[in-house]
Amino acid sequence: MTKHVQITIIDYPNALQSAVQGFKELFFLANRIVIESQLEVQFSVKVIQPDIDLDGMCQNDIIILPPNLDGDYYYTPQPKLLQYLNEAHQKGTILCSACAGTFILAKTGLLNNRVATTHWQLADEFHEAFPKVSLEIESLLINDGDIISAGGLMSWIDLGLEIVAQFTKPHVMRTLGKFLIVDTGKREQRYYGSFSPKLNHGNKQILLVQHFIQANYSKTLNVSVLAALACMSERTFLRQFTHATTLKPIQYIQKIRVQKACELLESTTHSFERVALNIGYDDVNSFRKVFIKIIGLSPTAFKERFV
Structure with a gap:
């Protein structure tokens, strides 16, 4: 019997649309490889908007908060979305974020005393806003079981590959990476970072x-x-x-x-x-x-x- 992995992508205001649509296409391609590998699992993906689609949602296996392209919604997400994420987590849903999406996840309080990552340029802002979260900014991706966070703007690809590997087999992820021509080997966000000194401290x-x-x-x-x-x-x-x-x-x-x-x-x-x-x-x-x-x-x- 085929297991359907239910994935919901939160298309919040100014979310990176290449990631929102890219996730759908990544899991579509993963499904083709899974079928060729004769594995009994399939990814089912839906995209929802937090201002109109949160009522009456069914059980999810995974909820994804994609990167942010513009604006500041991720600083002040709707309370309704935060409640939705908390309730889903209590029901066993794995919560995932990429880049600035981790700010929304942190707003729920679920990251307190947990490890997470976000874009390296947002590290100082994140530290100030969420001092109870252990931020490992050098990491490109942190899989902490029920919560997975990824760092840079394009780390949504790494996050998608991690989900594929976790719910299928590692060789499916590697085959998908080869098809997409992306690096599936171990990477760290610090490879790409540059040091920006903190100069606005007032001293x-x-x-x-x-x-x-x-x-x-x-x-x-x-x-x-x-x-x-x-x-x-x-x-x-x-x-x-x-x-x-x-x-x-x-x-x-x-x-x-x-x-x-x-x-x-x-x-x-x-x-x-x-x-x-x-x-x-x-x-x-x-x-x-x-x-x-x-x-x-x-x-x-x-x-x-x-x-």
């Missing part, structure tokens, strides 16, 4: 230090020098810098340098050794370890993927 002394680091990242920098620039004791400087930027000074400097290294690797033909020297590292092996820790790829793998 003028710390902002002065940040501007100094930006202009002098290739020079020898330490807490003593930076604290003196801010006219603070080292202890006070460490506390205020970490509070304002969410990073310790050494972590902040490393991220600035790695960002500059990525830019040089992408825009020049310089070797990684030369790049490391240009941004202030005499110990190339030490910087390679820092690069891998932050980006998740070796410099060679980074160049192969993006250059």
Whole structure:
């Protein structure tokens, strides 16, 4: 007997339409591969709009909140939608989100004390809005059982493939990925991210230090020098810098340098050794370890993927 996996896609205001329709087509293609594989499962997909279609909905296996294209609906979703998601979750529905859709999911309170991800550029806003959620922004996708979240704008494809693998067989997902010509191997969102320093915190002394680091990242920098620039004791400087930027000074400097290294690797033909020297590292092996820790790829793998 064929099992029908009931999937509902929430087409909220300004949802990314390529994702809304793309999910339908992805699961349609998955169904064809499932039939060819002689598996007794099929995906049934419906698209609903939260302002008119939430009443009298049947049981779902999965509800998907797609990425956002424009506007700010994901900041203030309708209470009716939040109630719908909560009630569905209580009945055993798996809730899924991609990109800014995770904001809507977090508004339900169901992510409190749970792990999730969203678009890397939205990390600071998400932290401020939902401090009880453990945000793993480097992850492209987090499958936490009853809740699955994906990161970037196009991560809806990764989310769709994850659902296919979970409800069919991994080889169906891989076959679908080959047909779509998309990468089904392990990826992380930090491969694609870039460091955007937090500058709107209101601490003028710390902002002065940040501007100094930006202009002098290739020079020898330490807490003593930076604290003196801010006219603070080292202890006070460490506390205020970490509070304002969410990073310790050494972590902040490393991220600035790695960002500059990525830019040089992408825009020049310089070797990684030369790049490391240009941004202030005499110990190339030490910087390679820092690069891998932050980006998740070796410099060679980074160049192969993006250059």
